[in-house]
Amino acid sequence: VPELPEVEVVRRGLEGHVVGRTIAVVEVCHPRAVRRHVAGEADFVARLVGAELPTVHRRGKYLWLPLVVPGPRAGDAQEADEALVGHLGMSGQLLVCEPGVADHTHLRVRIGFTDGGPELRFVDQRTFGGLFVEPLVPGDPPVPRSLTHIARDVLDPLFDDAAFHAALRVRRTGLKSALLDQSLISGVGNIYADEALWRAKLHYARPTGTLRRPDTDRLLAAVREVMTAALALGGTSFDSLYVNVNGQSGYFDRSLRAYGRAGQPCERCGTTIRREPFANRSSYFCPRCQRSASARYVTATRPGEIH
DNA sequence: ACGGGCCCCTGTTGGC
DNA sequence: TGCCAACAGGGGCCCG
Numbered sequence: 557v558p559e560l561p562e563v564e565v566v567r568r569g570l571e572g573h574v575v576g577r578t579i580a581v582v583e584v585c586h587p588r589a590v591r592r593h594v595a596g597e598a599d600f601v602a603r604l605v606g607a608e609l610p611t612v613h614r615r616g617k618y619l620w621l622p623l624v625v626p627g628p629r630a631g632d633a634q635e636a637d638e639a640l641v642g643h644l645g646m647s648g649q650l651l652v653c654e655p656g657v658a659d660h661t662h663l664r665v666r667i668g669f670t671d672g673g674p675e676l677r678f679v680d681q682r683t684f685g686g687l688f689v690e691p692l693v694p695g696d697p698p699v700p701r702s703l704t705h706i707a708r709d710v711l712d713p714l715f716d717d718a719a720f721h722a723a724l725r726v727r728r729t730g731l732k733s734a735l736l737d738q739s740l741i742s743g744v745g746n747i748y749a750d751e752a753l754w755r756a757k758l759h760y761a762r763p764t765g766t767l768r769r770p771d772t773d774r775l776l777a778a779v780r781e782v783m784t785a786a787l788a789l790g791g792t793s794f795d796s797l798y799v800n801v802n803g804q805s806g807y808f809d810r811s812l813r814a815y816g817r818a819g820q821p822c823e824r825c826g827t828t829i830r831r832e833p834f835a836n837r838s839s840y841f842c843p844r845c846q847r848s849a850s851a852r853y854v855t856a857t858r859p860g861e862i863h
Numbered sequence: 864a865c866g867g868g869c870c871c872c873t874g875t876t877g878g879c
Numbered sequence: 880t881g882c883c884a885a886c887a888g889g890g891g892c893c894c895g
Contacts, residue, residue: 558888558889559888559889562888588871588872617889617890643889643890644888644889645872645888645889645890646872646873646887646888646889646890647872647873647874647887647888647889662873680872681872681873681874682871682872682873682874682887682889683871683872683873684871684872684889684890685889727865727866728865728866729865729866729867733866733867736889738889738890745888745889746887746888746889747888748888792888794887794888795875797874797887797888798888815888835867835868836868836869836886837886837887837888838886838887865895866894866895867893867894867895868892868893868894868895869891869892869893869894870890870891870892870893871889871890871891871892873887874886874887875885875886875887876884876885876886876887877883877884877885877886878882878883878884878885879881879882879883879884
């Protein structure tokens, strides 16, 4: 459930079903799912068992739940100094389901609670995602250590539009590469990058150094609009891999204007949407609406035609 | 230091 | 029908 809207849907689900509860048991079913927990599987489990989960945070595509361990005397309030961190990768799901429900084929981690209620299950077909426990680094809010290089996302009120524009100006790369760079702006993946670029009428290969402030403002507005609209529809789901904590799909796939629409007419101008290879994936765009890559740059990116 | 390329996995799909 | 290459929403690491 990869991009920001889908991860936010999951965060809200965790807020409703997991926050306030205390972990009783943890079962790691596949070691690769906890590979980012360097101290190992047993340490991962030990740090979780007995911890209470007061809140759930998200930055970009990462989720984390601060862990509060009960103090020596009952009722002692403790500050969380570490957190359970999760990334869904390409195919990860966090599902809330009754303890009796049959294990999913790709169940990787099971977390049970002291109240005996629904479990939290991490299910991940491709195992690009994972869970790990890490110390929190002080900040607003405190962030797990390995997330300190992740930029704030566009729905974060503290995202700095001017700083983002300045960063684009000094980069020497294409616009979509910059959008996908989680250290510049987080939460944007392949789908919403293409959708935002279509909305802002910008070419994916436009050199970032050529952007003027109004271009950046239009782009950021488009990213915010498309993500907000997707969130309202529960995110984008093409199949059962991308679901909320209750296993339900979102409906934003019907609202996509560029992604996956190769060969179909642009809804703005009727020109056929084109698909081009991009970084081992694909870029979808309207060749008429999104013509802003300079001719020199486009030429230079074609193998064997560098002038 | 920074950008692009490659790899980590499993499953589905479409062409021959 | 079968086989196999291409492709899939991500990111970390290595290399130049």
